[in-house]
Amino acid sequence: MIREQAKSKRVGLITYQFSVVVKSIEKGLKDQKFEVTMLEDKIEEINSVIDGIDAFVIYFPDSVFDDMDRVKRLFLICDTFKDKRRIPILIGAETNRDAYVKTVPALKDYPWINRPVDMYKLAYEVNKEEKRLVALQSQKRILIIDDDPFYAQMVCEWLKSDYQMEMVADGMQGITFLTNNQVDLILLDYEMPVVDGPKILEMLRMHPNTSSIPVIFLTGIGTKESIARVMGLKPQGYILKSTTREDLLKNLNAFFEKQFYK
Numbered sequence: 001m002i003r004e005q006a007k008s009k010r011v012g013l014i015t016y017q018f019s020v021v022v023k024s025i026e027k028g029l030k031d032q033k034f035e036v037t038m039l040e041d042k043i044e045e046i047n048s049v050i051d052g053i054d055a056f057v058i059y060f061p062d063s064v065f066d067d068m069d070r071v072k073r074l075f076l077i078c079d080t081f082k083d084k085r086r087i088p089i090l091i092g093a094e095t096n097r098d099a100y101v102k103t104v105p106a107l108k109d110y111p112w113i114n115r116p117v118d119m120y121k122l123a124y125e126v127n128k129e130e131k132r133l134v135a136l137q138s139q140k141r142i143l144i145i146d147d148d149p150f151y152a153q154m155v156c157e158w159l160k161s162d163y164q165m166e167m168v169a170d171g172m173q174g175i176t177f178l179t180n181n182q183v184d185l186i187l188l189d190y191e192m193p194v195v196d197g198p199k200i201l202e203m204l205r206m207h208p209n210t211s212s213i214p215v216i217f218l219t220g221i222g223t224k225e226s227i228a229r230v231m232g233l234k235p236q237g238y239i240l241k242s243t244t245r246e247d248l249l250k251n252l253n254a255f256f257e258k259q260f261y262k
Contacts, residue, residue: 011054013037013056015041021059025117032123034126041070057089060091060096089111090112140163141185142164142185143181143183144186147193170194172195183213185213187216187218188215188217189217201235
């Protein structure tokens with residue numbers, strides 16, 4: 001029996017200048033059986049490959065933060081990684097780390113490897129990121145649309161260990177988000193100013209890209225009349241905002257299990 005060869009993990013190596021050190025890192029990764037794609041610090045170039053890369057590595061030479069254009073681009077890169085839930089691995093001089101984090105605070109959340117590079121440690125971090133990404137991609141993705149940021153953030157905190165959570169503050173932001181992103185479920189606030197939940201549901205059902213996305217209403221009113229009004233719009237269900245974390249997880253898990261067997 002011939003076994004199928006395991007697919008090589010793909011590493012995007014972002015560099016600011018080509019050097020002997022960069023060449024050595026590239027060779028070291030290839031020796032560890034990784035596929036390496038060399039990238040500049042250009043957001044368009046990174047966006048063009050981001051979905052096909054298993055882990056990103058950013059190599060910082062000492063002169064990077066002397067160039068404000070590069071600093072601005074790094075802010076954009078960090079924003080992109082945050083949106084895509086990616087965690088790049090940083091390589092740089094230990095003496096520069098605090099100054100870099102002070103300049104671009106997002107860097108504090110990323111693993112850092114000091115120069116000279118321990119290639120075994122780098123390989124470990126690459127494999128760790130690839131496994132995290134695989135686990136993340138297997139999770140269902142939920143968008144919560146609610147004008148109460150405190151409630152929405154609380155729900156995201158409740159669910160983030162079990163689901164990929166996204167949040168927007170109103171229906172129009174939700175529709176904009178959905179033009180570029182796919183989700184498995186929308187938790188939609190019933191009562192919102194300007195454009196309320198029922199109107200947003202109507203708009204979602206009219207567009208072919210969003211017409212089939214399941215919607216569960218969030219409502220703060222649990223009377224028979226209000227529930228009848230909510231369910232009259234034919235969403236996939238409703239959840240009272242007074243629910244507990246345990247009941248919310250139970251309801252969502254049951255919903256996705258039912259979807260699986262449809």
